[in-house]
Amino acid sequence: MAPIRLGMVGGGNDAFIGAVHRIAARIDGEYQLVAGALSSTPEKAQASGVALGLAADRTYDDFKAMAIREARLKDGIEAVSIVTPNHVHFAAAREFLKRGIHVICDKPLTSTLADARKFAAAVEKSDAKFILTHNYTGYPLVRQAREMVAAGDLGELRVVQVEYPQDWLTEAADDDNKQAAWRTDPTRSGAGGSTGDIGTHAFNLACFITQLTPDSLAADIQSFVSGRALDDNAHVMLRFEGGARGMLWCSQVAPGNENGLRIRVYGSKGGLEWAQENPNVMAFTPFGEPTRLLTRGGAGMSNSVAHLTRTPGGHPEGYLEGFANIYSDAAALIRGTADGKDLPGITEGLQGMHFVNACVTSSARNGAWVKLG
Amino acid sequence: MAPIRLGMVGGGNDAFIGAVHRIAARIDGEYQLVAGALSSTPEKAQASGVALGLAADRTYDDFKAMAIREARLKDGIEAVSIVTPNHVHFAAAREFLKRGIHVICDKPLTSTLADARKFAAAVEKSDAKFILTHNYTGYPLVRQAREMVAAGDLGELRVVQVEYPQDWLTEAADDDNKQAAWRTDPTRSGAGGSTGDIGTHAFNLACFITQLTPDSLAADIQSFVSGRALDDNAHVMLRFEGGARGMLWCSQVAPGNENGLRIRVYGSKGGLEWAQENPNVMAFTPFGEPTRLLTRGGAGMSNSVAHLTRTPGGHPEGYLEGFANIYSDAAALIRGTADGKDLPGITEGLQGMHFVNACVTSSARNGAWVKLG
Amino acid sequence: MAPIRLGMVGGGNDAFIGAVHRIAARIDGEYQLVAGALSSTPEKAQASGVALGLAADRTYDDFKAMAIREARLKDGIEAVSIVTPNHVHFAAAREFLKRGIHVICDKPLTSTLADARKFAAAVEKSDAKFILTHNYTGYPLVRQAREMVAAGDLGELRVVQVEYPQDWLTEAADDDNKQAAWRTDPTRSGAGGSTGDIGTHAFNLACFITQLTPDSLAADIQSFVSGRALDDNAHVMLRFEGGARGMLWCSQVAPGNENGLRIRVYGSKGGLEWAQENPNVMAFTPFGEPTRLLTRGGAGMSNSVAHLTRTPGGHPEGYLEGFANIYSDAAALIRGTADGKDLPGITEGLQGMHFVNACVTSSARNGAWVKLG
Amino acid sequence: MAPIRLGMVGGGNDAFIGAVHRIAARIDGEYQLVAGALSSTPEKAQASGVALGLAADRTYDDFKAMAIREARLKDGIEAVSIVTPNHVHFAAAREFLKRGIHVICDKPLTSTLADARKFAAAVEKSDAKFILTHNYTGYPLVRQAREMVAAGDLGELRVVQVEYPQDWLTEAADDDNKQAAWRTDPTRSGAGGSTGDIGTHAFNLACFITQLTPDSLAADIQSFVSGRALDDNAHVMLRFEGGARGMLWCSQVAPGNENGLRIRVYGSKGGLEWAQENPNVMAFTPFGEPTRLLTRGGAGMSNSVAHLTRTPGGHPEGYLEGFANIYSDAAALIRGTADGKDLPGITEGLQGMHFVNACVTSSARNGAWVKLG
Incomplete structure (x- = not known):
């Protein structure tokens, strides 16, 4: 074609x-x-x-x-x-x-x-069509996690722990660091610093995998580096409709963390854990049984994620391939050969903006719970 | 002797x-x-x-x-x-x-x-003498972490992430489970469930390593298992005097976690990470340098923790040896051959009770910040 | 262009x-x-x-x-x-x-x-120009390892442990498995089974990183699956000129291994370890110091490998990107904008054939040492 | 009592x-x-x-x-x-x-x-009674591995990879290092250096878990440090009765390795892997299924190893507890309350001496296969 x-x-x-x-x-x-x-x-x-x-x-x-x-x-x-x-x-x-x-x-x-x-x-x-590149949802094991949650493998969801630590803004950025410049400038980035840049990814990932509807959050956001106009660290407690609870941590000032997006989801029947920096493996524990390591391309993968991998298990695919999955799913949507049901779009975009806004608002109100959306 | x-x-x-x-x-x-x-x-x-x-x-x-x-x-x-x-x-x-x-x-x-x-x-x-067995402070690498923080290796502290997930109370316990019975009974355990049983350990560990004074907390605690009188999961945001912030998560309903006490501390100059389940190694990252793996008994250990190890690096020591370190330090204190400066005692005991109380109080006030101590 | x-x-x-x-x-x-x-x-x-x-x-x-x-x-x-x-x-x-x-x-x-x-x-x-796609040499951290060895960071080399276990041929392959069919057929694959398909990669990687000249080998090769014409497991001892020694293990019948290429190199001053399945990190230990985790795109990388990465540290690049590095370096060689000094070519191809031949010959002689090349 | x-x-x-x-x-x-x-x-x-x-x-x-x-x-x-x-x-x-x-x-x-x-x-x-302290056989998961092999969980055994790297003799030892002095002295240590001190442990562990009878070996042993009288590194190929093959590597000159005893066993139906430095977890892969992480004290443990653990899963037990298991099993044997069937004794002691001897002999014959026992 x-x-x-x-x-x-x-x-x-x-x-x-x-x-x-x-x-x-x-x-x-x-x-x-x-x-x-x-x-x-x-x-x-x-x-x-x-x-x-x-x-x-x-x-x-x-x-x-x-x-x-x-x-x-x-x-x-x-x-x-x-x-x-x-x-x-x-x-x-x-x-x-x-x-x-x-x-x-x-x-x-x-x-x-x-x-x-x-x-x-x-x-x-x-x-x-409109596609928002929440690229981490393109990882095959993230889609697998979403399917497993939907299939009830974890039972009724209770707890969602998501985090996204980095360390690149631990010190004030050099003047010629363009990446840092606009990300720490409210007029170009918006009200959120770390919350907007990476917190939205973490929040989106939690919603994508769990398919829970977020209800409200309480946040404590900080700017640790002197003179920085936007948050560089955020602590957030989450409540989802139906009673599940969560925590979200994002930080750009956590030395030793490069791009540490990581999620853990726990339900009445099992738990799972996935980390972006080693994205080809996911731990799944049915309660009372040994933890199983699911691998991209390995045993136990759902048929519906097979089109997202290009190589057999053990041939690591990474960030770029996950990103490419968004693009290729978008191509199928544009061509009308797939319905794009797993693709993030305007709804997720709005949800992310509500997340940033709620973080800033809650923190300004000393951590009061703020409704989302 | x-x-x-x-x-x-x-x-x-x-x-x-x-x-x-x-x-x-x-x-x-x-x-x-x-x-x-x-x-x-x-x-x-x-x-x-x-x-x-x-x-x-x-x-x-x-x-x-x-x-x-x-x-x-x-x-x-x-x-x-x-x-x-x-x-x-x-x-x-x-x-x-x-x-x-x-x-x-x-x-x-x-x-x-x-x-x-x-x-x-x-x-x-x-x-x-009075010694409280916050045994996790007896691990050599926990003492090493405390020394490194005190020596300024991490710079000014900013963020403390501590967590203690378990899964043994994921389902309602059998009637004959004595360990579960008293731990879920307010008359014997007190106001806190997971907060009292394991949250106090996590909180103590954070204070022990950082030597920060906790100022206040905001908590959202839950009892996910129907009929349970005490919390089995708690999400807590922490503020320390001087501006450092933290998050604490403890849970007894997180399938796949056996005894997952884990702490990460970040400052202006570096970060460190230690997990109880593999306690013989600690990651330390001076900002801008590769992460270094410090091992119990390996290169880079402080002289003052040498008495806490019995074997060379690579011969794993664990929970019982860490606990024994509390006992043996206590013996030295009792005999007057050491000052017990690293031993937890009544102050830490009171601090733990304040922590539990503040969690319960904050949660009852919908997550309002509550002063500690 | x-x-x-x-x-x-x-x-x-x-x-x-x-x-x-x-x-x-x-x-x-x-x-x-x-x-x-x-x-x-x-x-x-x-x-x-x-x-x-x-x-x-x-x-x-x-x-x-x-x-x-x-x-x-x-x-x-x-x-x-x-x-x-x-x-x-x-x-x-x-x-x-x-x-x-x-x-x-x-x-x-x-x-x-x-x-x-x-x-x-x-x-x-x-x-x-002629380029042989020993693609694993395209991983940035493999090139970094080669540079570190050349720079003397490991001192005089002594021991090289390389292995490449897989499990996909644990059982006799189905008739319609084309990948298995030609790889287990001597007329299409040659004298080596696992030795030719993956042992050559392992051998090449060892030579590429260490730049040692292989002298001889002693091998014990097996076909564990009944009816299989070619080896599916090989144990090899290696001698290099100058006195360094090594072991090579390749297997297609090791359940739990997807594509487990892994190398460890030890010298008088330090050691390093890299594994293909998590290729964005490499452990380096200067003797007597803590192990350091070098990351692709992280601190401590040589300038000369910078062109091999497309994203900052923490954004995992994998098998396809490593393969692409071979292609892109080849493009530069073809265009005359680079000298292709790190690209595998006919010499490495011949060396690989000698390796397979020596494995088969040595094993036929009950593990006698056979000269390479 | x-x-x-x-x-x-x-x-x-x-x-x-x-x-x-x-x-x-x-x-x-x-x-x-x-x-x-x-x-x-x-x-x-x-x-x-x-x-x-x-x-x-x-x-x-x-x-x-x-x-x-x-x-x-x-x-x-x-x-x-x-x-x-x-x-x-x-x-x-x-x-x-x-x-x-x-x-x-x-x-x-x-x-x-x-x-x-x-x-x-x-x-x-x-x-x-006579008990030889091959203490690594006292680890609960080592006993579990032995049981699983005996129960046929791995099918017919094919490949055994065992290794024991250390780095403490990377350089010539100081004159006042007593541990090094007798271990590098043939009159006190015997014919084997690393082969005797740690190779025997590795060999014993392989035999203990697999219960295979070793048939012969081919070895290439080295003394990398100038002036050292005994081997400090050994590469060994193993043949077992019945057709299984193995490799054994032991080294005292591999920087970055503290006490890296590690074993992997592969059969026609599955594989397992255990490493002494993190001894509370073992990976088991039934062929074609996801890898499962078995933990000491966790789900899936055999009843017969329960007496070897003192704490629930997640409370790491280590080297000393494994050693204590040998002592406590020996106490039961001495008291006649158990038959000591899993305890190493004179047979294993002789087998170890044959191993050392065969390594030295084979290496002297340029790696010829030498019968064991």
């Missing part, structure tokens, strides 16, 4: 997440990058287009111009990846959605809840 | 923790068990005395009778181990303390805060 | 390693697959070409026809990947090499030592 | 293994140390006796004098622990065996095969 023609907004030279999206789009050969508005700086946009081998007339200085022209081209882009800082997501997505171009957008959804609500309306109005 | 003559209150046949105390007392040969009031049931007290090889005239039906008579004997006990359910600790300890007999007491201190306060007064008034 | 035009021999529908090569070629966008002789069965070759989106006139039934025509096309392939069973490697490669088309070939080099020698001569005569 | 009266030969101040034996004897309260010939140096023997609280008249300068007098005492020792360097084991044991005093002896059996044979005759002639 011919690859889907893809455009990109953001992701110019030096951008971390743009390069990741491009690899994810390439791994299964489902997309071909043909256009881009790769930077808000025209020179950089052009240079980045050249570096990526884009045609000159499909390298744009401005996402709106790109949306307008590509929509008119006979072989214009069918989908666009938006990989800018958070505050640009909505403005860019709107232009493509209204022209029927599918949008694959980095998380969190926006920098403000107000924008998020308008974003939801825009998605609602459009015929185009 | 002649072994210290030891008595025991509680710990008759079938008691788990009594047998542990006896092994801990034997490992280094510092004690000899010579007397006991091993059960509140006279027949069982006698049978247990026989099983342990105690002389008939030093097997008592009643701890008070034992205290009175042993205090008068020329070769009466010098110290007593109290290993009953919580609600008996104080009544028993009082009898020995007032007669100058050293007391080694299981945790938590008591079943009520009122008793705990009277207990503190009784210890204050006595010349005898 | 425009992608390198790539052809493929073998790798039709259902082939495992062909799909892996294609993903590896795509990940960094350095190649575009434009032609193929994907199967020895014409119908399957055509169907596979369609599935991969190849033009009809560039889907060939026969690798020789492909070599001839592509060499004449103005935009003919610049490089070809050969991913057939072993016995076809040489015949196919020869056709491309003699026409100046670069060859990327799966391992082991051939099915016979005689073919391997002719292969070496053909490579020698050609101006085209 | 009254403790067994125990004497000790060797184990004076500063001796490592003597202190271990004493703790092992104390842990379960089954023994009381009442006499000793603790050193071959009279002053040290006396000082050590005082330090251990022995009566002056039961502190001997000489093991023969001790055997003679203790045998005559009404409350003389019932058993003796022999914890000297290897070359003294037999001379000492003989004196006690001939007087009907049970002997618990450290391994390896002797320093020479000739002595070992005489030793066997002496044991044969005596009514006293």
Whole structure:
């Protein structure tokens, strides 16, 4: 099948997440990058287009111009990846959605809840598909966990422990650290620092696997590094509808942690544990029996996750392959060959914004419980 | 040196923790068990005395009778181990303390805060030593961690994550499970279930290693098993004086966890992680450097913890040896050959009771912050 | 830069390693697959070409026809990947090499030592580059290990322990298991079973990291499954020039092992350990100091391996990314922008054939030492 | 029951293994140390006796004098622990065996095969029991492994991989390192260095768990440290009766390894893996199913190993408890309350000496296969 023609907004030279999206789009050969508005700086946009081998007339200085022209081209882009800082997501997505171009957008959804609500309306109005890259839901064993919970293997859920520690912001970032700069700037990142950047991933993962509806949270957020405007550590207690409880910890100031997303779920009949840094194995314990190590591609995997792995067990697949699973599932959704039921979209995006908002609000109220959504 | 003559209150046949105390007392040969009031049931007290090889005239039906008579004997006990359910600790300890007999007491201190306060007064008034067996502080690498924090290896402390999950109460216990019976009974255990039984250990460990003063906590405690009178899961946010924050999770309903006490401490200069189930290794990461695995008996250990290990690195020492370290440090304190500065005592006992009380109070107030102590 | 035009021999529908090569070629966008002789069965070759989106006139039934025509096309392939069973490697490669088309070939080099020698001569005569996909050498931490050994961080090498256990051939394979069928057939695989399929990887990895010259080996090889013509388990003792010694174990009948390639190297000053199934971490111990965990993308990495990683530490990269590193380094070699000094080629291919031969010979001589090469 | 009266030969101040034996004897309260010939140096023997609280008249300068007098005492020792360097084991044991005093002896059996044979005759002639402290067989999960193999859980055994790396002799030892001095001295240690000190443990563990009869071995042994008279590294291939094969590696020059005894056993139906440094967990994989983690005290343990654990799962027991299991099983054998079927004795001692001899012989013959026993 011919690859889907893809455009990109953001992701110019030096951008971390743009390069990741491009690899994810390439791994299964489902997309071909043909256009881009790769930077808000025209020179950089052009240079980045050249570096990526884009045609000159499909390298744009401005996402709106790109949306307008590509929509008119006979072989214009069918989908666009938006990989800018958070505050640009909505403005860019709107232009493509209204022209029927599918949008694959980095998380969190926006920098403000107000924008998020308008974003939801825009998605609602459009015929185009909208996918939010909560990429950790693309790991095969995360999907397996979701299935096992749904199948009742854990019984009635009681406790969800999720955490996402990193250490890269332990000290004040250097001035030229672009990744740190916008992530610690409220005008570009939004109200949440660690809560927005990684807490939303942890929260999404908990909801994705458990399929519980979050009810409320109580949070204590901190900025440990002097002069930092946004939180760099957050402690959160969670309540889910139906009585399950949880804790969420995210931190960017925990030395020794690179990208330590990890989840544990416990129910009346069993428990499971998965950690992103060694994602090819998951521990599952039926209560009263020995713990079993389930491996990606190994014994005991559900048929429905088989399409998410490319190699047999023991051939580790990682972050990029998990990300690619989002892209390839999105391709199937766009092509109409799958229903995308496991893909995160606008609902999850809004939920993430509510999470950040509730963390900030609860903490401002000294940890009072705040309703979610 | 002649072994210290030891008595025991509680710990008759079938008691788990009594047998542990006896092994801990034997490992280094510092004690000899010579007397006991091993059960509140006279027949069982006698049978247990026989099983342990105690002389008939030093097997008592009643701890008070034992205290009175042993205090008068020329070769009466010098110290007593109290290993009953919580609600008996104080009544028993009082009898020995007032007669100058050293007391080694299981945790938590008591079943009520009122008793705990009277207990503190009784210890204050006595010349005898009082040791509370927060045994996890006896692990060499826990002491090493405490030293490293004190030496500033982690910089200014910011975040403390401590957890203690188990799974043995995932289902309602059988009627004949004595361990479960008293631990889930408020009249014997006190106001806390998991918080009292294991939460106090986790809280104590966090305070022991960090030497931070806890300021307040916000808690959400649950009883997931129908009909259970006490909490079996607790989520707690912690604030320490000076600004450090923490989370504590304890659970007895987390399938796949046997005895999962684990602590992580992060500061401005580094982080460390230790888990009780594999206690011979600790991860230490100076910020910006590779993680180092410190092993009990291996390179990089402080001289001051050397006396806590009996074998070279690679010869795993465990729970019983850690417990024995408390007993052997207590022997040195009793003999006056060491100052016992690392031994938990009445202060830690009171602190634990405040912790349980604050958890229950905060949770009753829907997670409001409650001052500790 | 425009992608390198790539052809493929073998790798039709259902082939495992062909799909892996294609993903590896795509990940960094350095190649575009434009032609193929994907199967020895014409119908399957055509169907596979369609599935991969190849033009009809560039889907060939026969690798020789492909070599001839592509060499004449103005935009003919610049490089070809050969991913057939072993016995076809040489015949196919020869056709491309003699026409100046670069060859990327799966391992082991051939099915016979005689073919391997002719292969070496053909490579020698050609101006085209030849790369053998000992893909495990593409892992960043494997390259890091090689650098550390070369830098003397381990001192004088003494002991090399390498192993590669799998379990997929624990029982006789089903008749329709194509992967098993040719790998257990001497006419297609060669004299070695597990020794050829995975032992060569283990042997190559040991040589790659240590840069020691193997001197001789003593082997005891077995076929545990009744009726199997080739070895499914091998025990090998190794001697290297200069006095270092090693052991190599490969097995396809070790239940619980998926793809357990693992190496440990010890010298007079330190030791290191790396395992393929969790490839983002490597343990390094300077003698007398705590073990350090080096992570891909983390602290302490050599600058020269930085180009082999796409994401920061903590974002696991795996088998496909390691394979892609071989492809991307090959692209740089083909383009003349790098010297390919770390890429395995014909020398390593011959060395692998000598290894297989020596294993079989030594075992036939009841474990006598046999010279390598 | 009254403790067994125990004497000790060797184990004076500063001796490592003597202190271990004493703790092992104390842990379960089954023994009381009442006499000793603790050193071959009279002053040290006396000082050590005082330090251990022995009566002056039961502190001997000489093991023969001790055997003679203790045998005559009404409350003389019932058993003796022999914890000297290897070359003294037999001379000492003989004196006690001939007087009907049970002997618990450290391994390896002797320093020479000739002595070992005489030793066997002496044991044969005596009514006293003889136990050799291959202490690693006392670990509950090692016994569990043995049971599982015997029960056929692994099917027909095929492959045994056992290893025992350490690093403490990576450099030439200081002159005052007593542990190193006798272990690297052929006159005290015997023909084997690492093979005798730790290789015998590894070999015994393989035989104990698998209950296979070793047939022959081929070895390549080395002394990497200049001037060292005995091997410090050994590579061994093993053949068992019935067709199973194995590899054994022992080393004292592998930096990063403290006491890395580890075994893996594979059969036609499953595999298992256990490592001494984290001895409370064992991995078991029934072929085609997920790996299960069996824990000491956890689900799935055989009833017959229950008496070997003192605490519930999750309370790690280690080296000393495993050693204590040998002592306590020996007490039951001595008292006639158990048959000691799992205890290592003279057969295992002889087997160990054959192992060392065969390693040395095979290596001298350039790795030729040498029959065992």
